[in-house]
Amino acid sequence: MMRGLCGLVVGLLLLLGTVGISTATTITLFSTADAEIMRSNSGAVNGNNYGSLQYLTINYSQPGGPSSAQFPNTSDSFGLFKFDLSSIPIGSTIENATVSLYAATVAGWSPSPGAVSLYQITSDWQESTVAYNIKPTQNTVPVASLLLSNLSADITALAQSWLDGTTSNYGLITSDVNRAVGRLGRGYVRFYSHEAAGTNYDPRLAITYTAPVATPEPATMILFGLGLLGLARVNRKKI
Numbered sequence: 001m002m003r004g005l006c007g008l009v010v011g012l013l014l015l016l017g018t019v020g021i022s023t024a025t026t027i028t029l030f031s032t033a034d035a036e037i038m039r040s041n042s043g044a045v046n047g048n049n050y051g052s053l054q055y056l057t058i059n060y061s062q063p064g065g066p067s068s069a070q071f072p073n074t075s076d077s078f079g080l081f082k083f084d085l086s087s088i089p090i091g092s093t094i095e096n097a098t099v100s101l102y103a104a105t106v107a108g109w110s111p112s113p114g115a116v117s118l119y120q121i122t123s124d125w126q127e128s129t130v131a132y133n134i135k136p137t138q139n140t141v142p143v144a145s146l147l148l149s150n151l152s153a154d155i156t157a158l159a160q161s162w163l164d165g166t167t168s169n170y171g172l173i174t175s176d177v178n179r180a181v182g183r184l185g186r187g188y189v190r191f192y193s194h195e196a197a198g199t200n201y202d203p204r205l206a207i208t209y210t211a212p213v214a215t216p217e218p219a220t221m222i223l224f225g226l227g228l229l230g231l232a233r234v235n236r237k238k239i
Contacts, residue, residue: 022213024095027087031203033127033171034081034193037135041075051127054196055104056081058116059188060176079191080125080136082171083205085163091212097159099144099172101151101191102201108187115177116189117142118153121170138173145177148189159207 035051056079079101088094099118106114120143125136144153161167174191192201 022210024208024210026206026208029083029085029087029205029207031081031194032084034079034195034203035125035127035130036193037078037080037130037132039076039132046132049129049131051130052195054193055190056174056193057188057190058174058176076132076175077188078132078135079174079193080121080130080171081193081203082121082169085159085169085207088163088207088209089211090163092163092209093212094156094160094163095208095210097154097156097205097207098152099155099203099205101146101174101203102199103148103151103189104192104196104201105190106148106187107189114148114187114189115145116148116174117177118144118146118155119173119175120158120167121173122168124168124170136170136173143172146174151191155205159205 033051034056035049036053036056037050038045038048038057040046057077058079059077060075119138119141121136121138123136125134130136143155143158146153155172158167162169176188191203192199194202196202
């Protein structure tokens with residue numbers, strides 16, 4: 001009888017010890033805000049807000065560049081977007097975070113396959129008011145480059161820092177890779193924004209994370225076990 005109860009106690013202790021094991025969860029977050037901002041040589045569009053557009057155009061056009069035909073007055077177009085991570089429990093470990101954009105149009109881009117740079121935004125902005133004249137600040141080193149043939153990039157480390165609060169989550173900004181090297185404009189790409197209703201092509205962030213779980217403290221487990229042993233002895237005396 002006593003041996004059986006001891007086995008029960010050991011089994012319960014082992015069960016308590018496994019309470020803290022957690023499995024990974026994968027969720028897809030869609031952009032909560034996105035916008036395009038443009039800079040022109042004349043300054044005519046620099047103060048305009050384009051937060052309600054269905055497409056975010058990315059290009060870098062200089063006089064004489066191939067994309068000047070499409071954007072004769074525009075030198076730069078950028079796409080901004082951000083995601084809300086509040087549905088992920090604080091203290092979770094992000095195993096993987098992949099951001100994906102979907103191209104509606106790619107025109108005149110050379111050399112193939114082409115790419116856009118992805119940068120972390122470091123100051124706040126609002127979809128309904130952002131413009132080039134009040135462009136948010138950004139890191140100078142890109143988080144990743146998105147090939148136009150596969151518009152996805154791993155931002156696991158950045159997403160973890162957003163969740164931990166070590167980095168403020170102001171989202172991401174895309175720009176033509178040619179801009180960083182001062183190369184003449186080479187076409188443009190238009191991404192779907194979250195305003196493109198019914199397309200299911202919203203900018204998105206797929207995150208796989210492991211949530212923290214409460215693990216019984218060793219002292220609690222020991223007291224629980226001793227209590228069961230004491231109960232077993234009382235029952236044995238009664239028998």
